[in-house]
Amino acid sequence: MTAFVLVSGPFTGGWVWEETAALLREAGAAAYPVTLTGMAGGDGMATGGTSVGGPTAAGPTAGGTSAGGTAADGTGLETHVEDVLRAVDGAAADGHDRVVLVGHDYGIHPVLGAADRRPGRCARVVYLDAGMPADGDPASAFVPDPSAVGQADGTGLVPAPSGAGWGRWGSTEGLTEEAVARLDRLAAPQPVRTLTEPLRLTGSPFDRPVTGVLCTANGGSVSMVEMLVASGPPRFRALAGPDVGFFELPTGHWPMLSAPGPLADVLRRAAADGGVRLKLPDSAPPADGGSFVLDVPERPRERRGRVDLHLPEAEGPRPAVLFVHGGPVTPEQVPTPRDSPFFLGYGRLAAGLGLVGATLDHRLYGFADYPLAADDVAEAVELVRADPRVDADRIALWFFSAGGLLAADWLAAPPPWLRCVALNYPVLAPLPDWRRVEDRFRPADRMTAASPPVVLTRAGLEHPMFRATVDHFLAVAEETGAEVERIDVPTAHHGFEAVDHTPETRSAVQRAARSVRGRLMG
Template structure:
């Protein structure tokens, strides 16, 4: 039987695993719920000052547990939330002892990543400055900000309140140091569906997400789902113990990268677009009409996250080269940009880039600065929130194509400001929304919620449906239906610009 080493998320210690440990041991397996330095339960003061604890010390704690297990035992390391960071650090230092790593409702950190990037509110680092170098533990309803509390009873929440302790700040701000690849060993992902994670989300990332997610389709990677919130060791200890035993037995659903659309990208745009003059201004490209100006302008905003090393960059991809030239051919400046959406915590930086690009476009003497539209695609849709909530008078239209309009619950690093579902209102500019009929369920749910919110607020929405199209259809689904949808959306945007 495997030996399970269980490492919990922030503010908690080994006590949180008590019921899971009991169930695992009842099957004959051995299990240890680890209490990391400074994380003893709240019934007594911590033995170590928060200022003396960092991520490296927590890694050493887990290494110490591994070293105390018999050399012939098979060790399965389980990291929940923040706990995946010390787990990966320990697995990296004792690779010969680690038979498997289980990501329990956790992110995918790599070498150099800080846990702070995955917390729901990065400003906790600033607030912790006056709290003895520690982030105060949440209480009551605050727990929901750190993950879904679905499945937790009132007694469970009271237990969290009573036992939780402050999280040493340096455990969140110190970068994780890894020498090897975390996926060079068997890996299991356990996804808590009530927290927004699920196999459908992973399949979406494999189909159309950044290339780095392709490791999730590896032959030694398996997945399980639990229908509960972010603390399954409290809300579903029995099912969690069963899943951990199955993971140790190398069970779990294997995923593959889809062979067909939308991963089968082409190197051309879906429309046959004539080339137009293009000027590069830093991170912004201007695709220019041939007619006399001043012209209205449409700024296209790509999704992400994208790697800063991605080549070609979004504005040089077939999709944005195509959109820019197409709008120029229709008599408007088609502006494209590369913004800094390099991670889920980077939406504020990306928003700054979009605002700067808008000002650059409006300042061009060939552009009519009073006739501007913003066109957001995919997860770039979250960046539309500011413009929907407080539109300037010159913003005539917001276009959204297969957008994400509310952050999934497990995208906790996305600031609350970026929620178009909540931002849309009666004062929002007209919206042209292109909806893909074969959209990822996670994205589609946010589109449905947006349409409900817009209807209640009396916002103007021109809906362009593409029933047989996938997410990212411009370079995968070259059909009469998708070509007509792009043309219709463009006409709808231009109609608002010409009023």
């Protein structure tokens, strides 16, 4: 018999799994919905309670909450990890030595903590419309509404949403009015420390079989994951592992309420090692960044905080171009973007053209970090312009991939010294599940006729979701009369400088660099 330990997302308790748990039991499985400490809410159940008709997850009072679910001071993520551990151990006491741990949204954090401490009892972890936290990550870096952390009052609790406010935490598609009313009635405020306390793991979350269940109405999809595997940061390559499978559910962020039957079916198939398997494509860039598409000689390089300056041999103040990487990246990524062959190549290329090539390590570590990364870019620009070897009136900004969203501010209110903006295979609007990205970072919405000239290099084999954002950007540019020079590379992939070393890609890079130089020197 398969046993499932079910851990829900913020503001909800074991009650949210009632229908799904019942269906799992009807199919012959054991189900242990867990109500985490402080999350009993309006159902009046003590932590560890389960749906009617099933075994208790960890006894009638596990976790130490009273009826009504008031959280004691100091309730944090570690408290919730202990709650899940009691559920796992309770399942073992019932004869289920190995369980499938299901974490929805925030619930993946205590689930991963428990799986890390009971590796012999965890058969599989299911990420149900959840992020990918690693050791040291707080849940606040992944919750759909990061502003909520600042709403905690003097009791240390984040108020639960209500009504339309649930939409800030994920798509409510598929929820009936009765289901939303049930959420309102039974929701509990979230102890803020459960969101701010870092997750502590001794190993990788992928040290065991893993399944991702993606709710498509909330923006997740297998194609989105394929894109991350192919072109995203190296950490996403774990998603192409042999023990990782994926399912899609055509519903919103609360499938246990909107689609309990399909969810129960998917969970049983996940436990049986089902799901779509992904493969790392040949077009994926090497984990170390690979070699640059052009063979460019080294140039003198100076490190100034987060910025490196690649210096030309030319005398006198020279125009400069600042290269802005995409992401998200990880703080511990080695090499960092500016030390990768990719951006070393671009910095040297600019210096070889008589420009000061500036490369930057900005802090886009998650989708909520775009304001922080934007500040880093602005700070880097001022550092570059202040250097006596730079002509402060002749600056270009060159953005790559998801760094394209950072172009929005500069397109909306360009200073007179910004002579052009270059974009390589950019993302120019947040994708559907990038809810943590502020509306400010939508370049197409901020284009005007006064925007600086744009040099746009497009990869013909671009991911469809990225391509759609570029198509919209070009349509807006045409409507507003903004100047856009297009450089198309039909046979190139996203990140082609590292993966497509062809005459076409070499020509495109050289053409784009010459165009930027011409606009700086003109």
